[in-house]
Amino acid sequence: MKWRTERRRGWSGLIMAAMLLLAACSGGNEDGNGAAGNSGTDGTGNATAGEAEAAAAAEKVLRIRYYDDPAGFDPATIFRVENENIAFNLFSGLTSYSPSGEIIPDLAESWETDDNMTWTFHLREGVQWQKGYGEFTAADVLYSYDRILDPATASPYASEFANVASYEATDDYTVVIKLKSPDANFLHVVANYHQGQIVKQEAVEELGDQFMWNPVGTGPYMIESMKTNSEIVMVRHEDYYRGPAPIERLVFSIIKDDDTAAIALQNGEVDLAMRIERTELLERLEADGFSLNPLYDRAVNLRIFNTDVEPLGEVKVRQAWAHAVDWASNIAATNPMGDSPTINLLPKWMEVYTDDVPVYDYDPEKAKQLLAEAGYPDGFSVTMHVRSVEEIDQLEQENLRAVGIDMQFEIVEAAMYNQIRNDGSFEVSGRQLPAINPDMILFSYLHPDNIAPNGLNGARYDNPELTELLEAARAEIDADKRKSLYAQVQRIALTDLPYIPRLSANGFWPGFDYVENVVINPLSQVNFYEVDMTN
Structure with missing residues (x-):
C-alpha cells in the first residue's frame, strides 16, 4: 500500500513543480518589474505562498467509483442509493x-x-x-x-x-x-x-x-458535467453556507463490475470505491492495505409478496416460503462479509428494533406442511423480475424447488425494474430501503395509504389492527410507550409476513488511506463535505 501513496505523492509533487515553474515564467507585468498587479510572485519571479496554496488546493480531486448509470437527481423522483449519494451532497x-x-x-x-x-x-x-x-x-x-x-x-x-x-x-x-x-x-x-x-x-x-440531470441545490457540491455511461463530475459550491469543502472536485467514474472496480482501485485509477461488498474482493483489498470504511447492518433486504396474487395472498404460503429457504447458509455461502442474517424489517441498530418477533428457521418439512394446509400440496409457480440473477437468488430458487415452489426469473433493465416495483405490477420482488426514521420503513411498507403505486407498499398489505398501532406509535410522545407500540407492529408484520427479511446488508467503501473521514451514515450516504485528502 505504501508504494501507491508514494506514487500519488510523487505525481502531486511533479504537478506542483510544473505549476510553480509556469507561474515563475509568467510572473510580472509588461514592464517586467514583477512588483505590481496580480502577478502571483514576490517580485523576484518566485511563486508566492498564496499561489502555492492555491495550486495545492486545485490538486484536491477525489476520484470515486460509481457503480451504475445515473438515473437522475430530482428529489421528487430520485431512486437508488448511488443517486441519493449525489443528491445528499447537492441539496x-x-x-x-x-x-x-x-x-x-x-x-x-x-x-x-x-x-x-x-x-x-x-x-x-x-x-x-x-x-x-x-x-x-x-x-x-x-x-x-x-x-x-x-x-x-x-x-x-x-x-x-x-x-x-x-x-x-x-x-x-x-x-x-x-x-x-x-x-x-x-x-x-x-x-x-x-x-x-x-x-x-x-x-x-x-x-x-x-432538471433531474441539471439539478440546482444549496449543498456543498454541484454537478459540473456528466458523460453518459462514463462519469459524473461535481465541483464544490464556493458559496456554501459552511464554507467551501476541502476537496474541490469529485469525479465519479462509472464502473459497474465489482471486480473491475477493485482492480481500478488497486491500480490507482480511483481513490475510493463506492460500494464494494463481495467478500473475496474485500478480503483482497484489506490484505493489500486499503481502508474498508465499513457500515454494518446498513439496511434490510426484503422479499416482497404481492398479496393480491394467489396463492401469495395466503399467509401460510408466505410462511412456507420463509421456512423453505436456508437464509443463513445461503449468506454464508455467498457473501458473509457483505451480508448478515436478520429476522426483522428494521435494522438492528434502530432504537425501536425488537427481536421478540416470529422467527422462521430453515425447515423444509414445515414448509411442505404449510403449503398443504394452504391447499397447495403440489406447490405452485411464480415469477420474479430481477435486474440480474445473483448466486444467492439461485440458492433461494433451489431451496424453494425442493418444497414444490417453482420460482422463475425474468430479467429486465433498470428503468423497467423500478417501474414494476413502484407500480406494484409484480408477483414477487425485492427491495432494500435505507432509513433512519422507523416510520420511513414501517409506514412505507405497511400502511394502506402507501399501497403501490401511491407508495412503497408493494405487498398491498392492509391490516387495520397494525395500522392503528402504527399511527399510535408515531403520535406517542412517551418514548417507552412508543417503543412498545412499535414492537407490537413488528410482531404482527412478521406474523402476517407480507415481506420476508432476507438479509441485513453491510456497506463498504474501500479506499486509499490518504482519503480521510469516509463515514457511511445509516442512509448509506457519505457526506463529502467532511472528506479530505492528505498527501
Missing part, C-alpha cells in the same frame, strides 16, 4: 444527519415545538443557491413541498407528508408546519433525504424535464 433539507444518523440543523438553524404537532423552523439567512439563483428563503421550502404533493409530479414520497395539515411562511426566514396528529419523528420528514430536499422553483421551471 439540503431543513434538517440533516450527522455521520452517526443523528438529526442536526441544516437550512433551519433552529426549531421548536410544544406538542409535536406545530413545528416552527427558523431558517438560516444568507444561504446561496448554486449557479447564481440567489438567496434561499422560506418560499423555496413551500414550493418544494407543494411540488412533492402535486399529483402531476407523481412523487412516490408524497405520502411522507400525509400527516401534514398545513405549512406557511410567516416571514422570509420562518416556516410553520402543522400536523394532523403528533409525530415525534417529524424532523426526519424534513431532513435532507427525498421529500425533505429543497429545490429552486426558477431552476425547476427553466429546466423542465432536464
Whole structure:
C-alpha cells in the first residue's frame, strides 16, 4: 500500500513543480518589474505562498467509483442509493444527519415545538443557491413541498407528508408546519433525504424535464458535467453556507463490475470505491492495505409478496416460503462479509428494533406442511423480475424447488425494474430501503395509504389492527410507550409476513488511506463535505 501513496505523492509533487515553474515564467507585468498587479510572485519571479496554496488546493480531486448509470437527481423522483449519494451532497433539507444518523440543523438553524404537532423552523439567512439563483428563503421550502404533493409530479414520497395539515411562511426566514396528529419523528420528514430536499422553483421551471440531470441545490457540491455511461463530475459550491469543502472536485467514474472496480482501485485509477461488498474482493483489498470504511447492518433486504396474487395472498404460503429457504447458509455461502442474517424489517441498530418477533428457521418439512394446509400440496409457480440473477437468488430458487415452489426469473433493465416495483405490477420482488426514521420503513411498507403505486407498499398489505398501532406509535410522545407500540407492529408484520427479511446488508467503501473521514451514515450516504485528502 505504501508504494501507491508514494506514487500519488510523487505525481502531486511533479504537478506542483510544473505549476510553480509556469507561474515563475509568467510572473510580472509588461514592464517586467514583477512588483505590481496580480502577478502571483514576490517580485523576484518566485511563486508566492498564496499561489502555492492555491495550486495545492486545485490538486484536491477525489476520484470515486460509481457503480451504475445515473438515473437522475430530482428529489421528487430520485431512486437508488448511488443517486441519493449525489443528491445528499447537492441539496439540503431543513434538517440533516450527522455521520452517526443523528438529526442536526441544516437550512433551519433552529426549531421548536410544544406538542409535536406545530413545528416552527427558523431558517438560516444568507444561504446561496448554486449557479447564481440567489438567496434561499422560506418560499423555496413551500414550493418544494407543494411540488412533492402535486399529483402531476407523481412523487412516490408524497405520502411522507400525509400527516401534514398545513405549512406557511410567516416571514422570509420562518416556516410553520402543522400536523394532523403528533409525530415525534417529524424532523426526519424534513431532513435532507427525498421529500425533505429543497429545490429552486426558477431552476425547476427553466429546466423542465432536464432538471433531474441539471439539478440546482444549496449543498456543498454541484454537478459540473456528466458523460453518459462514463462519469459524473461535481465541483464544490464556493458559496456554501459552511464554507467551501476541502476537496474541490469529485469525479465519479462509472464502473459497474465489482471486480473491475477493485482492480481500478488497486491500480490507482480511483481513490475510493463506492460500494464494494463481495467478500473475496474485500478480503483482497484489506490484505493489500486499503481502508474498508465499513457500515454494518446498513439496511434490510426484503422479499416482497404481492398479496393480491394467489396463492401469495395466503399467509401460510408466505410462511412456507420463509421456512423453505436456508437464509443463513445461503449468506454464508455467498457473501458473509457483505451480508448478515436478520429476522426483522428494521435494522438492528434502530432504537425501536425488537427481536421478540416470529422467527422462521430453515425447515423444509414445515414448509411442505404449510403449503398443504394452504391447499397447495403440489406447490405452485411464480415469477420474479430481477435486474440480474445473483448466486444467492439461485440458492433461494433451489431451496424453494425442493418444497414444490417453482420460482422463475425474468430479467429486465433498470428503468423497467423500478417501474414494476413502484407500480406494484409484480408477483414477487425485492427491495432494500435505507432509513433512519422507523416510520420511513414501517409506514412505507405497511400502511394502506402507501399501497403501490401511491407508495412503497408493494405487498398491498392492509391490516387495520397494525395500522392503528402504527399511527399510535408515531403520535406517542412517551418514548417507552412508543417503543412498545412499535414492537407490537413488528410482531404482527412478521406474523402476517407480507415481506420476508432476507438479509441485513453491510456497506463498504474501500479506499486509499490518504482519503480521510469516509463515514457511511445509516442512509448509506457519505457526506463529502467532511472528506479530505492528505498527501
